Amino acid sequence: MSEKIYIIHENREWTDHLIKRLEELQLPYEEWFLDEGVVNLVDTPPEGVFYNRISASSHTRDHRFAPELTEAVLAWLERHGRKVYNGSRALRLEVSKVNQYMALDSNQIRTPKTIAAVGKEQIIQAAKELNLPSFITKHNRAGKGLGVQLFHSIEALENYVYGPTFEPSIDGITLIQEYIQAPESYITRCEFVGGKFVYAVRVDTSEGFELCPADACVIEDMFCPVGEEIDAKPKFEIIEGFEHPVIEKYERFLAENNIQIAGIEFIQNSDGDIFTYDVNTNTNYNSDAEAKAGRYGMLEIAKYLGEQLTVTSH
Structure with missing residues (x-):
């Protein structure tokens, strides 16, 4: 078997468990660690199967552009008809x-009632528009619960948004969402x-x-x-x-x-x-x-x- 399983990722800690299982099953594999890199669009990709494990939280590990690089790689692989698992559509949902x-x-x-906002004033306005006694904020590109805060008043939200602990989403979009009790x-x-x-x-x-x-x-x-x-x-x-x-x-x-x-x-x-x-x-x-x-x-x-x-x- 000359073909391989290619693991596309940016976090070895989250990939080691999979690698151990691949070795246990004696399956050939290769890691593509995509924190930085080059994509030669003229080249032809290798044969095999490709599994994308890029995370929305990659920027928290100083891999700010891993999703963007991966999107380019997936477009290249899919153009050549390679078997890609969790391909470009999955990545698009992962990061938004x-x-x-x-x-x-x-x-x-069914999802919770949600409003997306860019800008501090707009975040406050969105919460007023949502008009609920309790609500949460979260990052649009998140992972690991990034940016999740619970509020019971507009005043508390204002203190957070205009205070020193406010943490904007890496893509600039903050979600204001219904709190499900x-x-x-x-x-x-x-x-x-x-x-x-x-x-x-x-x-x-x-x-x-x-x-x-x-x-x-x-x-x-x-x-x-x-x-x-x-x-x-x-x-x-x-x-x-x-x-x-x-x-x-x-x-x-x-x-x-x-x-x-x-x-x-x-x-x-x-x-x-x-x-x-x-x-x-x-x-x-x-x-x-x-x-x-x-x-x-x-x-x-x-x-x-x-x-x-x-x-x-x-």
């Missing part, structure tokens, strides 16, 4: 929650590989909004003193036998947007209504939760990519 919400809406998937402090994240549901994770939100499941993201969130692990409440917990009608909608949404691998997050209010608020096309998995449940997302991805490589090679 506005694009996510519009795509979800077109598939009759859940009866319990958790959200649900559904994982998909090959466009099909794998498992759902219950994520404890009692400590805040930074909900990235990657081990590297949660090291500082460990709140269990040594010796008290038995009674500690895990932040991430795989839900056994999870079923919900929204899964079929999510699978249809992923197919229509040519997204093969993703984690989709929703929250449920006290009336039982669910609101989908985030699509992660660079999905990560929590090793503690997976070990406890005996389910392994990166292993599923490695198997899936291996199957696609076999099809391509023939």
